[in-house]
Amino acid sequence: MNEKAGELVLDHIAIRLGTVELVSLNCSIKPGEVLTVMGPSGSGKSSLLAYIGGFLDKAFTASGKVFSGELELTALPAEARHTGILFQDPLLFPHMSVAGNIVFAIVPDVKGKAARLKRAEDMLAGVGLADMGARDPDTLSGGQKARVALARVLVSSPRALLLDEPFSKLDQTLREQMRALVFEKAREAGLPVIMVTHDEADAVAAGGAIIRVGA
Template structure:
């Protein structure tokens, strides 16, 4: 089955059941997970990326485009994630930050530079490669973080409160950019958020964790 499938995913904290969820996120669609702080939304994403904290364990299956990724190390899962902080490397230029996301199969300085320049031009940041990330606005940083993640050729996208630090107008702009890119590349998207406007903009299924809709 194409897309991201959580098949009876159960996460335990020590020996106690922490959360349980079954879901199918089809390519190009967004599943929004909502719920109060502490309910386990970020822990759910950590289970999908393979980065669960000590003391937690997961059972069930996670498949991505028909491939079982449940036991794979994070770097082999091909899952991209965006956080509320852009997490750009401060000691690298904008171009070097993007180049960091490129797959190792793209070889040669000229080829890698061309991919970076094309990605920047694609989001209205043509000529920004030499810039220091500290000189960028919030919206520019968000666009660079998005393109760095997309350049790594992920097969699914996770959003961990990715828009929460942006002001209202910028939030709508960046959110639209992220959803449009994900749909264009047929990426299944799982978003956790507190904001009902995020869920409305996603135009997909909404799961309320800790409520009657949780499965």
């Protein structure tokens, strides 16, 4: 289990746009479990993830606390929260190799170029991309890029994994493969997961609690 990861607690979270309350949550997610938040576009799903990660747009107002174990994440700046997030697009750095994208995210306590590169190659092998570290990201398929993005998040030793519809641009077969891989890796790492999605199949695959917003 990731030593940083603990139960993720959303303590009376409320997110508003003007006078309209979009999200109101009070719940917890244990390591390895997935909470799915479903709702239409504009219902505040992604804003919830942004608040947890520390980058909520100033157009919104929010209240409530987020804890990882005993640590209050909402008291920390975004860069100190260590919440890993996957978006619809993999957002790989085009000027870096595949391995370079992974090395960039490795925590500083892994010292030395060789050790960091080995960590990156091991992580790539773990997501089914062994021996692809030297590749240019632009030469990868959409499914391969999604796997690199997942590896980059996992190697950063996050306290929680936030999923902002990361499967939505993949075809049906790749969606099923990536869902299985992401949830398997989250369980292996002992990460609490919050996933926002439009897709009922995502929620079924996650197998955890479902909260609907904006209904």
